[in-house]
Amino acid sequence: xxxxxxxxxxxxxxxxxxxxxxxxxxxxxxxxxxxxxxxxxxxxxxxxxxxxxxxxxxxxxxxxxxxxxxxxxxxxxxxxxxxxxxxxxxxxxxxxxxxxxxxxxxxxxxxxxxxxxxxxxxxxxxxxxxxxx
Ligand SMILES: [Zn+2]
Numbered sequence: 157x158x159x160x161x162x163x164x165x166x167x168x169x170x171x172x173x174x175x176x177x178x179x180x181x182x183x184x185x186x187x188x189x190x191x192x193x194x195x196x197x198x199x200x201x202x203x204x205x206x207x208x209x210x211x212x213x214x215x216x217x218x219x220x221x222x223x224x225x226x227x228x229x230x231x232x233x234x235x236x237x238x239x240x241x242x243x244x245x246x247x248x249x250x251x252x253x254x255x256x257x258x259x260x261x262x263x264x265x266x267x268x269x270x271x272x273x274x275x276x277x278x279x280x281x282x283x284x285x286x287x288x289x
Contacts, residue, residue: 158257160249169243172267176236183229190222235268242270251275 160168242248249258253275262269271279 158250159246160257164260165243165248168248168263168267169240172236172239172243175267176233176240179229179233179236183226183233186222186226232268238270239268253279 159165239248249263250256251258251272252270254272256272258269258272262273269276
């Protein structure tokens with residue numbers, strides 16, 4: 157089975173490790189500032205929401221947006237950790253479907269890619285067809 161060069165693996169390992177720790181940091185920072193935010197809000201007057209329904213609605217929108225963001229980020233964090241696992245196991249850069257090497261340009265654009273473009277399209281097409289049923 158074909159694999160990536162050791163040199164390339166090392167390079168991707170560095171890129172992914174950096175992304176991973178930057179995102180960890182970011183999530184931790186965001187968590188801390190939202191705790192502070194909550195503490196500040198519990199200190200605020202309880203009646204303020206009742207007086208400003210529009211404000212409450214926009215707070216809710218912000219909250220949902222933050223949750224969506226957090227969900228997306230934590231998914232990405234898992235993908236990065238998975239990619240590091242695959243580097244350790246020597247399966248990084250190999251398409252999980254057709255077992256061929258994923259082109260370098262694709263890995264450079266999407267370091268967490270687990271499929272080559274062809275297989276990705278194939279899987280997506282199948283998913284869309286299944287969704288139609
Ligand atoms: Zn493939």
